[in-house]
Amino acid sequence: MTTIKDIASRVGVSITAVSQVLNNKEVGIKKETKEKILETARELDYKPNYLARGLITKRTKTIGLIIPDITNPFFPQIVRAIEDTANKMGYNMILCNTDDNLDKEQLYLDILKEKCVDGIIFTSSTESTLKHEDLLSKIKSPLVLLDRGITGDIRIPKVYTHGYNGLLLGVNYLVEKDHKKIGFISGPETSVTAKERLKGYRSSVEENGLETKSEWIYYGDYKVETGEKAVKELLNRDPEITAIISANDLMAVGAMREIKNHGLRVPEDISVIGFDNIQISRFVDPALTTIAQPSYRMGELATELLINQIEDKEIPKKEHELEPKLIVRDSVTFRR
Amino acid sequence: MTTIKDIASRVGVSITAVSQVLNNKEVGIKKETKEKILETARELDYKPNYLARGLITKRTKTIGLIIPDITNPFFPQIVRAIEDTANKMGYNMILCNTDDNLDKEQLYLDILKEKCVDGIIFTSSTESTLKHEDLLSKIKSPLVLLDRGITGDIRIPKVYTHGYNGLLLGVNYLVEKDHKKIGFISGPETSVTAKERLKGYRSSVEENGLETKSEWIYYGDYKVETGEKAVKELLNRDPEITAIISANDLMAVGAMREIKNHGLRVPEDISVIGFDNIQISRFVDPALTTIAQPSYRMGELATELLINQIEDKEIPKKEHELEPKLIVRDSVTFRR
DNA sequence: TTGTAAGCGTTATCAA
């Protein structure tokens, strides 16, 4: 590796001159020397050493991203958006998977600090909001919370999709199609986002003047298999349900499978709506009607907020609630 | 941030002593002082600064991962495996998406070097093997090539799935089911892996004493839409085809859709086999029979090879060709 | 217009 020292001695100037020129910060350097420096740098294929630079500037141009699991099809879009945006703004991204495990979150938070990342985008585990506040309050570096809302501390910028409105969209659409008994496969009772969606479901059902029985609600964990279990259970509790909304697509996919297993058809016998609009939802049969989160935009926005924060630019507001959108495909039809 | 200096002055020893103790390299330090140092470090919540450490040790405990696109469902599994394994071995991972764009590959290679990563796992673009050799020969840091084979330079360790054998598995299975006219949706003609799979298709069809017409082969680009186009084209060229193998699952999914659009049934009219075993393949209808790549193992192995290389451990061999496996689901049946 | 020197937080060498 060539260093500025090499260039300096080669050109016959001080390292200061070289440093200044290479950073476009020359106060007064002759054009001639400047060009000689630039040329020699190219010749020697000079690459600045970010470690050395970071040690003094306190900037590494690297951000950390903590998510539960890149294997969860909800995340690739977001991660891609974050990496794209970071790259565009001159940053790189260290990826960390926590499996929603608090210890791993703690571990990564520590490591990222040791590695001197300039900021962190954090998608917290679904549980124990309280412990998180504790955990995050210790972080000094810029931070943006993504997707999984953490209630409480308003000082940290947050980006998420308006789950309440999302369910409104879904329920209203089903009501238009004359459905009256609508089941709901919820996320975990402990999750903030899940609660939000559940609230949206309940309110919009009631606003439409329909019944809302607690036996129509099943608490799941966002996994495909759980969607299957949910349908078994819901249909057992009340065989007259004609539509089911799921708090995420994965469970909706499971639900559709189980409905078919029951010898029923989607959507003719039971209509299904998902949430997220992951890639898979386009390819199941029938294609899944779903409430889309603007994933790419979420990642992009989170990154912009983080980097603006890092670079001391103003942040207009802390809470960024993006609007979901209903994607109509083929898994919903009029009540039989 | 507390530094070893802080600890040293607090305890009343030299920074040397602190550094040694914290790194478990004490040659001769009294147990007493050692414990005092450790305790103070904990008290002050000391975290080592990797920039400073790296500057002198030439190690950052960070690796780079360059892939085309995390949004391609083939990659999340691999990326997860790499991150898991790296983390287990004390490393973190910087993720880079290149979109198979040579300029971006070059850019990231440079950046990763500047950031002083200890090594790089690289999944190259499908094209221009030649330019790559040029590109990679300049890299001095440890390197492992993943998935997309780069022919030529044998000095760089490679990890990939035996595509030839994969197609053998698929074709033989179709032959067992009495299929005689088997279409093939290939990857791009320029891609090394695609060529390998195509060769496997051709050889095994011939070995089974069947015909292999070039009109049964369609060259695609691994995308869903291309699978649709491929079926249109193939069925147009020869309506008697009773089975189709696709060089990846995404195109197989597209193929299945288009077959249905044609008013034909999968598998009763046309059987379909994919390649990769991405998550989606389980959820399409019928569930896709496919040739699985051991994705997790590939990521794990690549990471082990890289880190062993970094840490100067012996690498037994350079080429690591993993065996594919046929996953039988519901998209293949006996010829009608 | 240019150079000297201090300092960032570590590790490593050698002397005490």
Next chain:
DNA sequence: TTGATAACGCTTACAA
């Protein structure tokens, strides 16, 4: 047993 001190590659205040 322990501690000065140099060094890593860079930026930056200040001096010339």
